[in-house]
Amino acid sequence: MTSETGTPLLELQRINKSFGAVHVLHDVDFTVHPGQVTALVGDNGAGKSTLIKCVAGIYPADSGTIVFEGAPVTVNSPRDAAALGIEVVYQDLALSDNLDVAQNMFLGRERKRKYRLPLLQKLLPRTLDEAAMEEAARETLARLSVRTVASVRQQVASLSGGQRQTVAIAKAVLWESKVVILDEPTAALGVAQTEQVLALVRRLAEAGHGVVLISHNMNDVFEVADRITALYLGRVAADVKASDVSRSQVVELITAGRSGDLGLAPSTAAESI
Amino acid sequence: MSDNTDIDTVPAGAGGVGETDRTDRTDRTDRAGGAARAASDRRGLAGLRGRLAGANVLWIFLVLVGLMTFFSVIEPNFTNPVNLRSIAADNAPLLVLAVGMTYVIISAGIDLSVGSVLIFSGVVAAKTMLWLGGGADASVGAANAGWGVTLAGCAAGVLGGTAWGLLNGLLVAKARIPSLIATLGTLGMALGAAYLITDGTDVRGIPLNFTRTIGFGLALGVVPWLCVIAAVITVLLGLVLAFTKFGLRTYAIGSNAEAARRVGIPVDWHLIRVYALSGMLAGVAGCLSLAHYTTTTISGHTTDNLAAIAAVVLGGASLFGGSGAVAGTVIGLLIPAVLQKGFITIQVNPYWQYIAVGAVLVLAVYFDQLRRRARERG
Numbered sequence: 001m002t003s004e005t006g007t008p009l010l011e012l013q014r015i016n017k018s019f020g021a022v023h024v025l026h027d028v029d030f031t032v033h034p035g036q037v038t039a040l041v042g043d044n045g046a047g048k049s050t051l052i053k054c055v056a057g058i059y060p061a062d063s064g065t066i067v068f069e070g071a072p073v074t075v076n077s078p079r080d081a082a083a084l085g086i087e088v089v090y091q092d093l094a095l096s097d098n099l100d101v102a103q104n105m106f107l108g109r110e111r112k113r114k115y116r117l118p119l120l121q122k123l124l125p126r127t128l129d130e131a132a133m134e135e136a137a138r139e140t141l142a143r144l145s146v147r148t149v150a151s152v153r154q155q156v157a158s159l160s161g162g163q164r165q166t167v168a169i170a171k172a173v174l175w176e177s178k179v180v181i182l183d184e185p186t187a188a189l190g191v192a193q194t195e196q197v198l199a200l201v202r203r204l205a206e207a208g209h210g211v212v213l214i215s216h217n218m219n220d221v222f223e224v225a226d227r228i229t230a231l232y233l234g235r236v237a238a239d240v241k242a243s244d245v246s247r248s249q250v251v252e253l254i255t256a257g258r259s260g261d262l263g264l265a266p267s268t269a270a271e272s273i
Numbered sequence: 274m275s276d277n278t279d280i281d282t283v284p285a286g287a288g289g290v291g292e293t294d295r296t297d298r299t300d301r302t303d304r305a306g307g308a309a310r311a312a313s314d315r316r317g318l319a320g321l322r323g324r325l326a327g328a329n330v331l332w333i334f335l336v337l338v339g340l341m342t343f344f345s346v347i348e349p350n351f352t353n354p355v356n357l358r359s360i361a362a363d364n365a366p367l368l369v370l371a372v373g374m375t376y377v378i379i380s381a382g383i384d385l386s387v388g389s390v391l392i393f394s395g396v397v398a399a400k401t402m403l404w405l406g407g408g409a410d411a412s413v414g415a416a417n418a419g420w421g422v423t424l425a426g427c428a429a430g431v432l433g434g435t436a437w438g439l440l441n442g443l444l445v446a447k448a449r450i451p452s453l454i455a456t457l458g459t460l461g462m463a464l465g466a467a468y469l470i471t472d473g474t475d476v477r478g479i480p481l482n483f484t485r486t487i488g489f490g491l492a493l494g495v496v497p498w499l500c501v502i503a504a505v506i507t508v509l510l511g512l513v514l515a516f517t518k519f520g521l522r523t524y525a526i527g528s529n530a531e532a533a534r535r536v537g538i539p540v541d542w543h544l545i546r547v548y549a550l551s552g553m554l555a556g557v558a559g560c561l562s563l564a565h566y567t568t569t570t571i572s573g574h575t576t577d578n579l580a581a582i583a584a585v586v587l588g589g590a591s592l593f594g595g596s597g598a599v600a601g602t603v604i605g606l607l608i609p610a611v612l613q614k615g616f617i618t619i620q621v622n623p624y625w626q627y628i629a630v631g632a633v634l635v636l637a638v639y640f641d642q643l644r645r646r647a648r649e650r651g
Contacts (some may be wrong), residue, residue: 079537093412094532098527098595107525108536127516 007070009034009210010055010086010179015064017050025061027237031227032179037201038241039213039221042231043254048214051231052181057081058089069178086178089168091184097157097197101149102130102137104156105171111136112230140174143168144203148196162193169200173209180204181212186220198224218247232257237264282571330589330601333637337604337611344615351618358497362489362565364610365503366391366558367580367617368603372510372583373551375602378613379514381594382445382452387555388577389463390437394559395569396467398430399476406480423483426437430563431556435465438552442545460578466569469648488564499561510550511599527594535632570640580609583634 010032017025025047034261042048043262054061058077065072068084075246081088099152102262111133112126149163156164165185172180182201186194201224205211215221221228222242230253237253238245238261252259317498344351370387376383405425406418415422437459444455466590493500514520525533526540563569590597612633613626 084536094529096528096532098524103521108538110521126515128518128521161466187354246475
């Protein structure tokens, strides 16, 4: 586990977001360090998805600052987020069933074949460089020690849930994302596949990525997370080291906003309801 | 069978294979998955193979070969060059329509307007030719006009078709009108416009050089020009679909438009271009048809849209998008064409063609469903 010293990769400061009269996020602070898995936990409606969508540029925050690698940035579209190196792996994965693994990993940033002669380069239409994309996809999977995906030429439709999750995560790695945000990556998986995906999450952090894990599952959180940020009705109830808290404390933070001397002040927690 | 639109609920575990209805090409994966690994020096070929072929196409190709054999055994005259040539020439405009339809269907849409746009484009092309090349003698029209007039007319026709295609694309991508309805609307509008321009009478008197060369001339004395043009377009767009970013993204959007949007593909713009392409090809087909029939045939082509859709589906494309190939479409188009000519050759009432094609279409999809169900159980 890496120490908390050094510049955080991503720092959200006092983020506020309302949808009409509903104040979804109240002054939320959230920090992601390189080489760490930060778990973002909270009950349904706590604001996890909204917070992530603010980071991903799907809807901009009403107020607050996003600091990326020490510099304030604006993220107004998914393209902005991608350009910074922030990649969100959504719960529904959003892969194209009819394309194969390599094509899915490169979708949106396809590589084209280069002609040796500059003249041809100008004159001929450039076709997809399938071989290079296949090779890069295979290398990325190998780098992540993925053995579950036999061929990158397999159609995604033929993959299991765990394999799909793996492909979606590998895609973020391939595009050299610095921050990888995983939305409930194990929600639809069996026991063995959950283990594989969690191991992959751990390897992502070890490779230096800042990983955000959104999860309801305390087993997952305690298995891989270095830090835990608990949201309660749009406020940060606690931002703690995983080793400093117990499962029951985290569950209390999620359900009541406080646990012992951790969490929101009793008045704030009550007011939020 | 799982719901066709629900692509993300693949069961975990269960041997690691979750198949959905939308995977027309899964066969390929089963076979080619292993083959691709074995033949790693032929990298990229598996993906290519998937897009060019697939089990469905193979099956339908065998049907075509079977039909050709059947007709030529009963009537050896069936395979003589004149007969084959006329099959090809008669279907050239339809092939051009069907190639555009392949793109539209792969992008999970449908274009019902192509037949009407074909007529509209033919009318616009003919009227332009008459306007530019018409002499004093109205009964001759522009029959003696030069190639400049012909080309200008064709350009106008293709532009007219592209305009309808652009409108389709805007309606589908921007106004979010389901393609079935949007193109049903433009089907009516394009036809109405063609009737208004012509007052309901076919336009005659187009340049003779156009009809004699493009219409029924032979390139190198062997192949009809119509077929050469249609073949060039088909091969070119088949390659674009299989090997370029544009083609890949068309599959991606048809497979999962939301996924495509999230990786930053400009989905709306892409769809507009796909429909514009279909409209443009309908414009080209309109010019080819004009040359072939020497007149605008405004009352024909009412079922061209359905013929093009049938060809694409027979060729192995899924109406739910994400799969299909131009090679399949070509075969899917040739089956009805061969049936029709075959029935005439063996002196069966050619109207049987419609019944036979309908049955083949239903059977093709039915067998495909059977195979997929068997695979899901296995």
